Amino acid sequence: MSREVHVVSHPLVQHKLTLMRRTKTSTSQFRQLLEEISMLLAYEVTRDFPLSLERIETPLMEMDAPTIEGKKLVVISILRAGDGILNGILKVVPSARIGHIGLYRDHETLQAVQYYFKVPQDLSDRDVLVVDPMLATGNSAAAAVERIKAKGPKSIKFVCLLAAPEGITAFHEKHPDVPVWCASVDQKLNEKGYILPGLGDAGDRLFGTK
Numbered sequence: 001m002s003r004e005v006h007v008v009s010h011p012l013v014q015h016k017l018t019l020m021r022r023t024k025t026s027t028s029q030f031r032q033l034l035e036e037i038s039m040l041l042a043y044e045v046t047r048d049f050p051l052s053l054e055r056i057e058t059p060l061m062e063m064d065a066p067t068i069e070g071k072k073l074v075v076i077s078i079l080r081a082g083d084g085i086l087n088g089i090l091k092v093v094p095s096a097r098i099g100h101i102g103l104y105r106d107h108e109t110l111q112a113v114q115y116y117f118k119v120p121q122d123l124s125d126r127d128v129l130v131v132d133p134m135l136a137t138g139n140s141a142a143a144a145v146e147r148i149k150a151k152g153p154k155s156i157k158f159v160c161l162l163a164a165p166e167g168i169t170a171f172h173e174k175h176p177d178v179p180v181w182c183a184s185v186d187q188k189l190n191e192k193g194y195i196l197p198g199l200g201d202a203g204d205r206l207f208g209t210k
Contacts, residue, residue, distance in 0.1 A: 003172045003176045004179035004180065005163070005168055005179070005180045005182070005185065006044070006179060006180070006181045006182070007182055007183070007184065007185060008040065008041055008044050008181065008182070008183055010040060010044075012040060013037055013040050013041070013183050014183070014184075016033045016036055016037050016040075017033075017037060017161070017183050017184060019033055020033045020034065020037070020161075020199050021197065021198070021199045023200075025205075027205065027206070027207070027208040030205045030206060031084065031206055034084040034085065034088065034133065034161065034202075034206060035084065035087050035088040035091065036088065037088065037161065037183060038084070038085040038086075038087070038088020038089055038091075038131075038159075039088045039089070039091050039092050041085070041088075041089075041159055041181060041183065042088065042089040042092040042093060042129075042159075043092060044181065045129060045157055045159055045181050046073070046092075046093070049068050049069070049070075049127070050068075050069040050070065051066040051067065051068060051069055052066070052067060052069040053065065053066060053067075054066075054067045070125060070126075070127070070154070071125050071126045072095050072096060072097055072126065073093050073095075073096040073097070073126070073127055073128075073129065074096065074097045074098070074099060074119070074120055074123060074126050074127070074128045074129070074153070075089050075090070075093075075096045075097070075098055075099070075128075075129045075131060076098075076099035076100065076101060076119055076128055076129070076130050076131070076144070076148060077098070077099070077100050077101070077131050077132070078101050078103055078130065078131065078132035078140055078141070078144050079100055079101065079102040079103070079116065080203050080206075080207065081132060081133045081134070081202040081203035081206055082100075082131045082132045082133070083206075084133060084202070084206045085131040085132070085133060085159060085160075085161070086098065086131055089129065089131065089159075097120045097126070098120075099118060099119030099120055099148075100116060100117075100118050100119070101114070101116065101117055101118075101119070101144045101147065101148075102114065102115040102116025102117070103115070103140045103143060103144060111139050112139045112140040112142075112143035112144075114143065114147070117147060119148065119151065123148070123151040123152060123153040123154075124151075124152050124153070124154070125154050126153050126154055127153070127154055127155045127156075127157075128148060128153040128154075128155065128156045128157070129156075129157050129158075129159050130144055130145055130148060130156060130157070130158045130159065131158075131159045131160070132144075132158075132160055133160055133161040133162065133202035133203075133206075134160060134161065134162055134163075134195060134198075134202050135158070135160045135162070135163035135164065135167040135168065135171060135180065135182065136164050136166075136167050136189060136193055136194065136195050137164075137166065137167055137170060137189065137193050138166070138167035138168065138169070138170030138171035139170065141158055141160075141167070141171050142170065142171050142174040142175060145158065145171075145174075145175050145178055146174070146175075149175075156175075156178050157178065157179050157180075157181060158171070158175075158178055158179070158180045158181065159181045159182075160180070160181070160182045161182065161183050161184075161199075161202065162182060162183065162184050162185075162186050162195050162198060162199065163180060163182045163184070163185050163186070163195075164185075164186055164187075164188060164189045164195045164196075165185060165187075165188065166188065166189050167189070167195075168180060168185065186198055
């Protein structure tokens, strides 16, 4: 089992992440930056997608041109903050199918409780990206992936902005075969389960709520 963790260290990603971390960054700026980083993450996450050749005609001649092989990508957002990453990925892969999983964290137990689940009916032979800005305790991510695995997708990758070492460990204890892609692995969790140094509550900063 791989327990893969991929940190996208591209200078543009790291610069934009720093801007997102700043307390003074506005809601509109935060939202725009998350979309931009998500586009860059999508570029890296899809790097290993297989290609096949398709016969096409350009204005000058026919040629065998590369196209992505297989069924359309599926992006599944963990509500609500996952939609910030979803929107960025759709800018790069607009034909992707979309799913949503509603999970909230019980503040006493820190366990994930499901309240919504709607994904494309047929996930067989499809690559799935599960997206959520924060991999903190890992409980929500693990619960979401468990439900998605029951649908039998071809592959699953978990894509986030920030990950805590504790969250990665907890997630990979349950899903060692699912690689994690992120912009940063931060220091640790605090006693309330928030990532340090982090950037605060991603959902609240994304939607302007508290």
